[in-house]
Amino acid sequence: MAKYRIAWMPGDGIGVDVMDAARIVLDAIALDAEFIHADIGWEFWCTEGEPLPQRTIDTLKTCDCALFAAITSKPKEEAEAELIPELQGQGLTYRSPIVRMRQLFDLYVNLRPCKAFKGNPLNYRDDLNLVVFRENTQGLYAGVEFHPLPAEVREALEAHSSRMAAFHDVPLEDIALSCRIFTRRGCQRIVRRAFEYAQRHGYPTVTLVEKANVIRETSGLMVREARKIAAEYSGIELWETNVDAMAMWLVKNPQNYGVIVSSNMFGDIVSDLAAQLVGGLGFAASGNIGDDFAIFEPTHGSAPKYAGQYKVNPTAMLLAVKLMLDWLGETETAQALEQAIADTIVEGKVRTYDLGGSNTTLEVAEAVAARL
Numbered sequence: 588m589a590k591y592r593i594a595w596m597p598g599d600g601i602g603v604d605v606m607d608a609a610r611i612v613l614d615a616i617a618l619d620a621e622f623i624h625a626d627i628g629w630e631f632w633c634t635e636g637e638p639l640p641q642r643t644i645d646t647l648k649t650c651d652c653a654l655f656a657a658i659t660s661k662p663k664e665e666a667e668a669e670l671i672p673e674l675q676g677q678g679l680t681y682r683s684p685i686v687r688m689r690q691l692f693d694l695y696v697n698l699r700p701c702k703a704f705k706g707n708p709l710n711y712r713d714d715l716n717l718v719v720f721r722e723n724t725q726g727l728y729a730g731v732e733f734h735p736l737p738a739e740v741r742e743a744l745e746a747h748s749s750r751m752a753a754f755h756d757v758p759l760e761d762i763a764l765s766c767r768i769f770t771r772r773g774c775q776r777i778v779r780r781a782f783e784y785a786q787r788h789g790y791p792t793v794t795l796v797e798k799a800n801v802i803r804e805t806s807g808l809m810v811r812e813a814r815k816i817a818a819e820y821s822g823i824e825l826w827e828t829n830v831d832a833m834a835m836w837l838v839k840n841p842q843n844y845g846v847i848v849s850s851n852m853f854g855d856i857v858s859d860l861a862a863q864l865v866g867g868l869g870f871a872a873s874g875n876i877g878d879d880f881a882i883f884e885p886t887h888g889s890a891p892k893y894a895g896q897y898k899v900n901p902t903a904m905l906l907a908v909k910l911m912l913d914w915l916g917e918t919e920t921a922q923a924l925e926q927a928i929a930d931t932i933v934e935g936k937v938r939t940y941d942l943g944g945s946n947t948t949l950e951v952a953e954a955v956a957a958r959l
């Protein structure tokens with residue numbers, strides 16, 4: 588029996604291309620793992636009304652972790668129109684399978700390292716090594732949303748907040764409400780993981796990105812919990828910044844930052860900004876990590892116009908494999924893979940179109956594999 592069971596979810600579009608690249612590298616390192624294909628994506632929405640079928644969830648439960656590439660998703664009306672005729676008009680609604688997997692498996696950390704590899708022509712600067720810890724299960728993306736606003740929700744809010752008076756004359760159908768829900772435990776665990784990481788990797792600071800001067804209750808809770816946790820780590824300083832200012836600082840002085848921690852939406856935005864500083868979608872990988880399960884993925888989507896052409900950069904996917912190896916405890920192999928990726932980039936001979944080259948997705952993977 589293999590040491591690891593890993594769910595294998597290419598999904599849609601270029602997801603298939605980059606997963607083929609991942610396989611080349613995994614074969615080269617001869618990871619002792621069994622890869623179990625699992626269905627996910629647009630095809631299963633169209634034919635089964637569910638982009639994340641129950642059989643896939645069952646498979647995931649038998650695995651140590653998962654590799655996922657990308658899925659296609661489309662707006663409400665289009666999604667409905669592409670369902671097979673038998674499934675139309677049944678009130679089926681599309682739910683993002685990746686958001687669902689994060690919630691189902693309580694994958695509360697979204698880990699997004701953003702490292703500038705030497706020789707990457709897309710780097711904003713060459714001295715960046717940022718790591719974003721984005722909370723992945725609560726906050727504005729928890730999905731507690733209303734439109735129109737139910738009358739009893741308005742009544743309850745008016746009874747508890749004088750600020751609601753400002754909206755009293757607005758018709759219920761003209762009000763949309765998205766709830767930003769923070770829990771103490773949710774704040775504590777994401778901040779703690781960030782500090783543990785900073786300690787393990789020798790970062791002198793953890794930067795908390797919130798907006799506590801305006802969003803007093805939710806961001807306020809996060810700041811208070813972060814201060815308590817920071818007090819346990821004497822060698823690491825907690826820097827507190829507002830999200831708007833952070834957008835500016837990350838463009839002005841990104842080299843001053845290391846570990847960054849934030850709530851779901853702010854972390855989503857800040858991590859995209861950070862990713863672009865080190866080459867953008869072709870280089871951005873993330874780990875969705877819980878206490879005993881994790882899913883690793885490139886940040887990019889299915890890029891339909893390049894699907895099946897084996898043109899896109901597999902580096903993001905290969906870095907997702909590297910994150911998986913780290914998480915599995917295969918530290919030396921992870922290090923070797925990152926070095927092989929770094930050496931391939933700095934040599935600059937084998938490059939996909941985004942780096943001005945004309946090599947294929949698989950040629951890049953083979954160049955990396957040849958160094959392993």
Ligand code: NAI
Nearest residue numbers: 657658659660661868869886887888889890891899900941
């Ligand atoms: P996208 O990330 O798929 O592609 C945007 C553009 O970025 C591409 O056209 C291409 O020019 C470039 N790009 C993306 N990955 C690249 C790579 N590995 N190498 C080089 N260039 C790369 O985003 P888009 O076009 O907005 O969305 C396409 C589909 O993907 C949509 O259905 C969207 O909903 C879905 N999506 C899925 C995500 C996921 O699976 N986690 C994340 C983002 C979008």
Ligand code: MG
Nearest residue numbers: 855856859886
């Ligand atoms: Mg994003």
